[in-house]
Amino acid sequence: MVRFIVFAAAFLIYSTVSAQNQTRPHSGALVITGDSGKSVTLRPSDLVNMPRTKLTVQRDGRGVTYEGVLLAELLKLAGATLGKELRGDAIATYVVASATDGYRVLFSIAEIDPEFSGSENIVADRMNGNPFLADQGPIRIFVPKDVPGARSIRMLERIEVVRLPKP
Ligand SMILES: Nc1nc2c(c(=O)[nH]1)N[C@H]1C(S)=C(S)[C@@H](COP(=O)(O)O)O[C@H]1N2
Ligand SMILES: [Mo]
Numbered sequence: 001m002v003r004f005i006v007f008a009a010a011f012l013i014y015s016t017v018s019a020q021n022q023t024r025p026h027s028g029a030l031v032i033t034g035d036s037g038k039s040v041t042l043r044p045s046d047l048v049n050m051p052r053t054k055l056t057v058q059r060d061g062r063g064v065t066y067e068g069v070l071l072a073e074l075l076k077l078a079g080a081t082l083g084k085e086l087r088g089d090a091i092a093t094y095v096v097a098s099a100t101d102g103y104r105v106l107f108s109i110a111e112i113d114p115e116f117s118g119s120e121n122i123v124a125d126r127m128n129g130n131p132f133l134a135d136q137g138p139i140r141i142f143v144p145k146d147v148p149g150a151r152s153i154r155m156l157e158r159i160e161v162v163r164l165p166k167p
Helices: 001-022 044-048 070-076
Strands: 030-033 039-042 054-057 062-070 093-099 104-106 123-129 140-144 158-161
Touching: 030 070, 039 044, 039 070, 044 123, 070 123, 070 158, 104 158
Parallel strands: 030 158
Antiparallel strands: 030 039, 054 062, 062 123, 093 104, 093 158, 123 140
């Protein structure tokens, strides 16, 4: 009996811990919430019909091409302040991207704006002309100025723009 209780407790703890990092199936949609509360939901076909950007980088001696829509363009749809307006209070804005496995990455608004930082961060739906596999897509962010990996969030499903409250 004691052995059973110990076993059951261990199982309960194990399943609670592992559930935290479980990957939900991706609905295909990307929800973007702006700092003014405006929210837009984009389907993969919406990305196909927007102005597209393609970037090729060298990885292990090979060219890898990511293709999709500039993250900045998507944030504009949710009313984010970018371009020449990105001054003053608006600079104190951050962007959180989250995925179906609970992974999250954070950017400052300035490093997302190509006019500001010169970095063309892409919400990519294709690599080398092909759609991503399920554990990478259907969409992932590509940050050309980053080291490979960490902020290239896979299975992206949500982006939130948050302006810091005034002190
Ligand atoms: N959703 C999600 N994206 C993620 C991660 C993750 O754990 N979950 N890990 C990051 C890290 S640290 C790396 S190295 C790359 C690995 O994926 P890749 O080999 O397809 O680039 O995904 C990045 N994006
Ligand atoms: Mo990594």
